[in-house]
Amino acid sequence: MADELYESLNELLPVASVVHIALGVMALVLVHRSSDREWNERFAGLLISWMMVILGMQYVFSTLIDYRIEQLGTGSGSGFFTYESIFYSWMTYGQSALESAFYASIAILPLIYPYPLIQKKNVVKICTIFVLSVALVLVPIDIFTEFSFRGVKYMLIWSGYIVWTPVYLRFLFGELLYEEEGARAVSSVTALLMLGAYGQSYIFWLQNLTGVSTVYFGRWVVEDFVAQSFLSSSVSMVQLALTGGTFLVIFLGESWRAMSRGFNTLNAVVSLVFVVGVLWYLLTLVNYGDAESCVLTACQAWDENFVDWYVFTFQVARFLGVPLIFMFILLNYNMVDSNAEGSKMITRIMVLLLLLVATSSLIEMIQIILPIPEMITSALFAGGVVVFIGWEERIMDQIITETSSAAESVKELVGVADIRIQDGEYRFFSMAMVAMVCYALLIAVLFHSMGIHS
Amino acid sequence: MSSQEAEKVEWSLADIVGEIFSIRESNIAASIAVAVILISGGSNLFGWTQTEYAQAKEAATDDQWLIEFNISVSTMVKEETWQDEEKKVIEFYMDEFVFPDGYYIGAVKVIVKPDADSNGTTLDPIAQCDSIGANIRNDGELAAQWDFEDNVLSGQDSSCEWIVLSLQTYPGYEGDDVNSSAANEFQALLPWSESGWGEGVLAVEVELDVNTVEELGPVTQDDDEDITIEVEVSGFIASAMLIN
Numbered sequence: 112m113a114d115e116l117y118e119s120l121n122e123l124l125p126v127a128s129v130v131h132i133a134l135g136v137m138a139l140v141l142v143h144r145s146s147d148r149e150w151n152e153r154f155a156g157l158l159i160s161w162m163m164v165i166l167g168m169q170y171v172f173s174t175l176i177d178y179r180i181e182q183l184g185t186g187s188g189s190g191f192f193t194y195e196s197i198f199y200s201w202m203t204y205g206q207s208a209l210e211s212a213f214y215a216s217i218a219i220l221p222l223i224y225p226y227p228l229i230q231k232k233n234v235v236k237i238c239t240i241f242v243l244s245v246a247l248v249l250v251p252i253d254i255f256t257e258f259s260f261r262g263v264k265y266m267l268i269w270s271g272y273i274v275w276t277p278v279y280l281r282f283l284f285g286e287l288l289y290e291e292e293g294a295r296a297v298s299s300v301t302a303l304l305m306l307g308a309y310g311q312s313y314i315f316w317l318q319n320l321t322g323v324s325t326v327y328f329g330r331w332v333v334e335d336f337v338a339q340s341f342l343s344s345s346v347s348m349v350q351l352a353l354t355g356g357t358f359l360v361i362f363l364g365e366s367w368r369a370m371s372r373g374f375n376t377l378n379a380v381v382s383l384v385f386v387v388g389v390l391w392y393l394l395t396l397v398n399y400g401d402a403e404s405c406v407l408t409a410c411q412a413w414d415e416n417f418v419d420w421y422v423f424t425f426q427v428a429r430f431l432g433v434p435l436i437f438m439f440i441l442l443n444y445n446m447v448d449s450n451a452e453g454s455k456m457i458t459r460i461m462v463l464l465l466l467l468v469a470t471s472s473l474i475e476m477i478q479i480i481l482p483i484p485e486m487i488t489s490a491l492f493a494g495g496v497v498v499f500i501g502w503e504e505r506i507m508d509q510i511i512t513e514t515s516s517a518a519e520s521v522k523e524l525v526g527v528a529d530i531r532i533q534d535g536e537y538r539f540f541s542m543a544m545v546a547m548v549c550y551a552l553l554i555a556v557l558f559h560s561m562g563i564h565s
Numbered sequence: 566m567s568s569q570e571a572e573k574v575e576w577s578l579a580d581i582v583g584e585i586f587s588i589r590e591s592n593i594a595a596s597i598a599v600a601v602i603l604i605s606g607g608s609n610l611f612g613w614t615q616t617e618y619a620q621a622k623e624a625a626t627d628d629q630w631l632i633e634f635n636i637s638v639s640t641m642v643k644e645e646t647w648q649d650e651e652k653k654v655i656e657f658y659m660d661e662f663v664f665p666d667g668y669y670i671g672a673v674k675v676i677v678k679p680d681a682d683s684n685g686t687t688l689d690p691i692a693q694c695d696s697i698g699a700n701i702r703n704d705g706e707l708a709a710q711w712d713f714e715d716n717v718l719s720g721q722d723s724s725c726e727w728i729v730l731s732l733q734t735y736p737g738y739e740g741d742d743v744n745s746s747a748a749n750e751f752q753a754l755l756p757w758s759e760s761g762w763g764e765g766v767l768a769v770e771v772e773l774d775v776n777t778v779e780e781l782g783p784v785t786q787d788d789d790e791d792i793t794i795e796v797e798v799s800g801f802i803a804s805a806m807l808i809n
Contacts, residue, residue: 226585230576277585277595284591320601322609325617332621333748341618348613352606360598406617406624408751525584528576 127430131167155224156446172206201559208551221274262343293520307436320355647773670763671738734763757803
């Protein structure tokens, strides 16, 4: 039973890798066709598209690792799979290298969108050099240190906590207290960006804020093949507070807005995360004994239902929530020109792909806990397809016509420098991203073939 | 922000950051958020760096432990008479061996003792030792380490010596202190706290083949034998002592 459960943990991985890569590539095409958008909208769209592609490639490696873990203790000769042989392999190196590339990329997103902190003519060049430099250093160091400084690596995404939180508050207060027109576009897209970037951490907001989460870090020190270093885990303690604190800001901000302007979809999403966070806190308390068993006595296995809960919340938030939110931002906040020639069809495919994959994955997840026969789930899925095809036109119309531009709002409300970016610079950025991915993959393969940890 | 300013080609970072913090109420809210994050982060960091990390690291690091066994032996004796060429199975119910609370059954020792007079007496001075075969039967009734290579599960004797059989019941138990590598005392003792081993019924099969000198025996015809079966069960309780 336990084995079946742990298999179910990663059922979403292969789906997630395909979805991320497909959506990322389609979004790249759309962004390159959207030449009339504000520079930071276009650049952010480009960055998000590349982030999706890199995440998808990272999940390909994670899928391969999972597949090998299922074969632990099998094989023969040099093909005998032990945990060590998987940990020190091109798969783990590749997964980690792409994760480093992802963090190097996402670090600059808050600096350019929705409110650009870098307002210089050569902003794309600066960002490209930053991403390349960080990846150049981070990819090999992460592998050299046997991934024991992840907490330090994750500091790259702190830029989002530090920049987006005051930007969100600035425009939320601007709308609610000073009736600034268009400020909502900025505050809502900022909240969505934070949910997209940190959604999978936000579901632990209460236990992170209260410090209950530290019990898991203690367990990981004992359980992990190579434990996180003192510095790395200490830095993670601060990140826990940042996660809990910034989510609380969004929740209170959206609740305040809901009271004066009415309830909307973003409120519903934030409230859902809030409730999931409270439940996670309570369930961690319930399973506290199991969690700290590794430190006090001997590691106890997790309760089966607790594992199911983890699959339902963390994995769904990470593998389905992230692409859903980022694609919604791309389509709904005017980053791509979905009306351009040929773009409408790609947008339509993106929307359908997202909706259908989300539906089928959720049905798959439900099957983990409820023994529903496949006939019924197939019928449910078919029903979902029919509904989505029926709604597709309506959803598309809504996306195309009811878009709001956060960049335009920022320009009107606070003003930004008038910057013109040449198409060639965007292409240069894309080429740099391709080079970064190739570098990461090459490092992974070379390090493995040279056996740096053997 | 005037429209002239908005048309500037490049802005300084101070101008840009200044715009983010241009609303007083928003700054107050941001300050409260920073305070909450500092308190929470400080508390998390303090707990982790002062105690939790050290505890976890300690739990993750293996120490060397000396596992000492406090041994208690419980004995049961059965004496029966075997006829020539008779084979009998004598059963010992393991729950009839009494041990203090918390003890686990480590090993079983079976001693098959032939009659002390069988090697000649004043009445029958030329009587010969009988041939006795004994074995501990593995009929699935006793939870023990049947495949342990140092077990002595069968024996035979025709010189009036005792037949000594042994069976390890608890995995790895040989009666001597052992060294162990474990993160803490609990984990060091974990392999020595499995209940269930040594439970069930011990079946000892004994077969007798009488050796007699029919023509010269003056008084009695030797066609039976009194055999004593003594079972010693070793119970243990383990304690761990940190070596380094």
